[in-house]
Amino acid sequence: MxxxxxxxxxxxxxxxxxxxxxxxxxxxxxxxxxxxxxxxxxxxxxxxxxxxxxxxxxxxxxxxxxxxxxxxxxxIPKVLMDTIPVVDSIQRQAKEVKEVEAKTYDIFGEKHKTVLSKSERLKGAIYYLVSGHGGPDPGAMAVYAGKSISEDEYAYDITLRLAKELLAHGASVYIIIRDENDGIREERILEMDRDEVAYPDKVIPLNQRDRLQQRVDIVNGLYKQNKGAYQRLIVTHVDSRSVGQNIDVFFYHHEKSQNGKRLAESIHKTFEAKYKQYQPNRTYSGTFEDRTSLFLVKKTHPAMTFIEIGNIRNEKDQRRILDPDNRQALAKWISEGVILDYEER
Known part of the structure; x- marks a missing residue:
């Protein structure tokens, strides 16, 4: 809605x-x-x-x-423009009135459903966002503070945050794996469920290959429907490796897709810059590379990047994944890389 x-x-x-x-x-x-x-x-x-x-x-x-x-x-930074209602504003003087366009999307949840327009930098661009697993398949699993956590919930939360960022800059966005009940969540431990569906409201199959093929068919069908437009696909996963393996964010693309390579490289370049700015004492080891063996990378038609956010079983990576502020930062950095790719095309 x-x-x-x-x-x-x-x-x-x-x-x-x-x-x-x-x-x-x-x-x-x-x-x-x-x-x-x-x-x-x-x-x-x-x-x-x-x-x-x-x-x-x-x-x-x-x-x-x-x-x-x-x-x-x-x-706290000195705020030059305050767009939040405040009770003590009686001593402030209004200088001007602006009209700001906004739209609401119920899929983001009650607290996050309003999307304020930030720019039209992505006007004309179409993005298909696929979060990993979902429905009968929770993906990678781990235990945190005595509770089970799953890949699909965190990949979905980051995907929703990314969708909101892209919409705010004028893009058209299709959220392929959807959970109408969850929305963007601020908790560290995201409760698991199995009620996700595939766009627009298809039941997600139990068989793994069928699940992947369903996503391929949906994306390729929309790609054909929007033929002639600028279209990109972004797939978000959370990895599962040995407990002691701390990894950075990785980006994969099809070996024969120059547009996919440029998209992955643009986001990777943005992450490198962010690490230098905010964590100057830490080297960023994430890479972008071709990984055509991945089913969605191999079979989908739009230029795309496949993102691995971190290792859900590693304590350090869990901080990145479970902290809602970190999930927001990840989505923001990805969106900035997406904008860079679009504007330099």
Whole structure:
């Protein structure tokens, strides 16, 4: 279900209390369970707009350049435009009124269903997003804090977040594996279920080859339907390796697809840049390479990339996968690589 409406946003100006002639920043203490995205949201700051600035001003006080320490004090970026309703805005003066286009998509869940337009940088582009496994097949399994966790739930959550980012930049998006009940979730442990369906509402087969062929048929059918348009496929999985093996994000493409290779390379290049910026003391070891042996890589028609997010059984990788802020960052970085690929085509 999709509805279109207009939001009227008031742009306010406000001042901070000066200290020795300089503006000072508000500070907050990180509580247990806080991440950068949740901390900014909690204090009325748009995390997507101010994530990078928050890291810049708090870099020396962050673990691995991206994680908060419980009990430490962090500075909140000075907000020049506040689009969040606040009760103390009575002292602020409205400078202008903007019309912002927004649409709602129920598949993202009640809290996340509104998609505000950020740009039209992906206008004309069509993306097919396939999250790994689903339905009768949970994919890779592990145990965290005494509870079972599964690949399909985390791949799906990241895929939904990616879909929302792409939509915000004007793309058309088909979410191929769907769960109308889940939406984007903020929990670390995502409850497992088996009610996912394949676009638009097909039962996912029990047989593995049949499941993969169903996805191929759906994607190729839509590709034919949208013939002549710019079309790309992004498949998201979570790997399962030995417990002690910590891996980075990997990208695969068809060996004969130059467009697929460029898409994988663009996202990989974005991840390399992000690691250099946010984790300068850690080398990024993820690669992009051809992997035509993978069924979806071999059989689907659109240029595509197949993404492995991490090892669900490894403790360090679990931090990347289970932390909702990290899942959002992954989706954001992938989307930036997708935009780079589209604009450099």
């Amino acid at each position: 999709m509805r279109k409406f207009i939001l009227f946003i008031f742009v306010f100006s406000f001042q901070f209390f000066p200290v020795h002639g300089q503006d000072t920043l508000a500070t907050v203490t990180a509580e247990k369970g806080d991440g950068i995205y949740s901390l900014l949201r909690k204090h009325g700051v748009n995390p997507y707009e101010y994530y990078r600035e928050f890291i810049d001003i708090n870099l020396v006080n962050l673990r691995d350049s991206v994680h908060l320490y419980e009990g430490r004090i962090y500075a």
